[in-house]
Amino acid sequence: MTHWLIMPVVLPALLAPFMILAARYHMGIQRVLSVAGVLALIAIALGLAVQTSDGTVMLYQLGDWAAPFGIVLVGDRLSTMMVLLMAVLALFVLLYAIGSRWDARGPHFHVLFQFQLMGIAGAFLTGDLFNLFVFFEVLLIASYGLMIHAGGNTRLRAGVQYVLFNLLGSTLFLFALGALYAETGTLNMADLAQRVQLISADATVGIRVAAVLLILVFAIKAAIVPLHFWLPSSYAEAPPPVAALFAVMTKVGAYAIIRVYTLIFPVDLAVTSGLHGTWLLPFALLSLAVGAIGVLAAKKLDRMVAFAVISSMGMVMVAVGMFTTESIASALYYMVHSTFAAAALFLIVDLVRQSRGHLNLITDAPVKGAALIAALFMVAAIGITGLPPLSGFVGKLMVLNAAFDDGLAVWVWSIVLISSLISVVGFARAGSVLFWKAQSDGAPVPEAGRAMPSPLSFVAVGGLLGLLMMLTVFAGPMYTYTTATAEQLVTPDTYMSTVLDTPGKLSDAKEGGH
């Protein structure tokens, strides 16, 4: 059994304590170690993705104990794709944090960053629901530390709200896990998929409650309306490199919904009919609309970008909520696009704040470096609102195409198009107030609180936008890849047989460890 599958979890987990023990006061050494660690993570994730690209499901049994009693890590196309997405995003965010010197504004940025990567990688790779809870907690506690990095009263207050809201979410997760265990007697995902089908039709109350509680937990992480209230304040007050990394944390929620609700509770399962299959799509459409209205209503740039994140997560969940192979494939493409676009926008918000001193959407005098920042803002805005020629438009086309056969097709098309229009108006207004109108206002420029951002910051943002352009150019191969991923998700027989039939130690004494 290859050990490469656990490396995305073990590598940051070893690197972080090494950094704090050996290089605690040496920012330069921490930076080098952190970047080297993320580069190694990208290489490992690429290797895993290549190995699973022919449809094999990689399995790692912790301690060699067979599922369902042992914890397993499962690498299929979806898990490895998400780990690769996280690693590539982490590289550019790290370069920005180093270039803008955000990492030096508080202690332990790089250590917390590595622990965060460990938690996210573990959440993507695990094949057991309680292990998913544990990795959610690892990534959440690292995010609490990163959220209050660099301090300040507003940030601490927003941090308290963020932590308390997520503690409630974790408690709800435990209630859901307890209910699931009481109904089925297992928490391994593949085993749950088998046992849920054995529940008799006259005793479905418990499992239905458990399924709804579980999707509520993941909806909190994915910021689906009406569970989105934590996101604008937290993402706006977090340090911008941290907010850019948080762009992949909402995708953890979306990943969990896709994984659990195609494997354990697929749409055609009789015991959970009428639940998430009917309710996820309307609430996702509502998220899309609320996010777009928030973009138009925002008075500050950081809040505007936070609502744009809610809107793009709504779009991802609209595609997921239709639960067909095509729609899940388009959801995966849009997830990749939305991660890079949202991260780029949060970093651009910081560029604007550095050069301008404040983020209010009011006219102000022209600043140094505004031309380059304006160009980056325009490209990122085109990306996130879904205008041609970038990947947002291609992704939106895929989602609309997949919506043709759905019962709510008219609603999907109209709400997607109208909210895109509203987002475009909101971003265009922000761009013109921040960058164009500045030229017509002749007031003198006060120098305090304004600085030209460093070249490495621009390189990092440019890299993310370059990835968006590559996502557009290679949309065809990418869509083929995500379609194959979605097909593997809707036919989980390989997944289940690999997890449940692989013997571990002591398995030759009984069959399969049951």
Added chain:
Amino acid sequence: MEILVASAIGILTAAGIYLVLRLRTFPVILGISLLTYAVNVFIFGSGRLSIGAPPILSDATTYTDPLPQALVLTAIVISFGMTAVVVMIALGAYLGTNDDHIDDAPGRGEDTV
């Protein structure tokens, strides 16, 4: 016995939710603690209640399900760490602003949206 355990979970959850909806940070943290107590008893109860049955192999005739007890141990440790973190952050926010309110109403914190 089931009535005792079930009502304990219910009362703890109700009290926890009531406290979580309060205005100041300190009752909210207490409410979160009560909710974690409730959920830990809930997970423990999901392994079915029994009397006198050990979870570890010994010379007994019946055993109780050990897995929920392991889950509860993990959950207790995680929530105890999280509570410590949230108390520290809340204390930092309170000492910095001299204000224990949990929401940012207009005039008290940054203007929203």
